[in-house]
Amino acid sequence: MTFYDCRFDYVPTLGSITSFTSVNYDSDDIATNVGDKASDGFTCPATLDAMEFSMPGSTVKFISINLGDTSSSDQGLAGYFDKFIITTEGDATVYDLEPVIRTATITSPLTDQYPGMVNFSAYLVDDDSDPILWAVRQGTCEASTSTVYGNVDGKNNIATINTDDFLNQTFSFEGDMSGMDLGMYCFVYNPTEDSGEAGIRLTQQFNLIALPEPLLPTTKDQCKKGGWTTFTSLSFKNQGSCVSYVVSNEKSGKRD
Numbered sequence: 380m381t382f383y384d385c386r387f388d389y390v391p392t393l394g395s396i397t398s399f400t401s402v403n404y405d406s407d408d409i410a411t412n413v414g415d416k417a418s419d420g421f422t423c424p425a426t427l428d429a430m431e432f433s434m435p436g437s438t439v440k441f442i443s444i445n446l447g448d449t450s451s452s453d454q455g456l457a458g459y460f461d462k463f464i465i466t467t468e469g470d471a472t473v474y475d476l477e478p479v480i481r482t483a484t485i486t487s488p489l490t491d492q493y494p495g496m497v498n499f500s501a502y503l504v505d506d507d508s509d510p511i512l513w514a515v516r517q518g519t520c521e522a523s524t525s526t527v528y529g530n531v532d533g534k535n536n537i538a539t540i541n542t543d544d545f546l547n548q549t550f551s552f553e554g555d556m557s558g559m560d561l562g563m564y565c566f567v568y569n570p571t572e573d574s575g576e577a578g579i580r581l582t583q584q585f586n587l588i589a590l591p592e593p594l595l596p597t598t599k600d601q602c603k604k605g606g607w608t609t610f611t612s613l614s615f616k617n618q619g620s621c622v623s624y625v626v627s628n629e630k631s632g633k634r635d
């Protein structure tokens with residue numbers, strides 16, 4: 380293994396400094412500079428194409444794109460890359476160097492939640508993965524107070540975070556809120572910042588509200604025409620058991 384046998388440098392002549400300039404290099408273009416490993420007894424040709432003749436089966440090991448001047452052969456080179464395209468026979472690969480706009484979004488919870496398991500979800504778009512600080516707080520979005528879940532303020536709840544795709548770094552936590560006081564809560568999703576990054580701290584307020592009262596039948600008619608199936612909290616076996624329920628309730632009502 381060697382770093383390289385022949386290295387072909389292509390240095391663009393200066394284009395405009397106020398707009399982007401397109402530069403094309405073909406494999407039969409004479410390289411600006413050829414790095415030739417001295418000790419191997421092989422003299423590198425002037426073009427990539429010629430490698431196929433002087434050393435059949437040669438391959439391109441890697442392509443490196445440098446910005447700014449690094450040696451006397453590329454002095455004065457200044458600029459930035461917008462995009463580069465590598466074309467082989469019938470195949471073009473585009474590397475478009477748009478900057479990633481760092482954003483985040485909370486996707487759950489909804490504004491109203493019933494006591495029970497509540498899902499907290501969000502995602503971060505970035506060019507790397509940043510540690511996430513998060514909390515669920517009672518009655519406030521303010522830091523350091525009334526935290527019921529999170530990885531701050533002495534809480535150590537573990538959320539499921541997937542950073543495989545930097546552009547969609549997902550966050551999810553299931554919190555059991557049964558038995559908690561009803562009222563306003565706040566989910567805070569706060570990715571930490573690398574130096575130079577704009578701050579992100581998202582909050583989502585939501586209300587923990589009481590479960591709706593179960594519907595109960597009060598007349599025999601409500602049991603008929605399949606009506607008995609709608610009273611799911613009582614799980615009637617059939618219309619008859621629904622009717623019996625109404626009748627027995629009526630009787631007990633009269634006794635009162």
Ligand SMILES: [Ca+2]
Pocket residue numbers: 505506507508509572573576
């Ligand atoms: Ca970052």
Ligand SMILES: [Ca+2]
Pocket residue numbers: 569570571572578579580
């Ligand atoms: Ca932040």
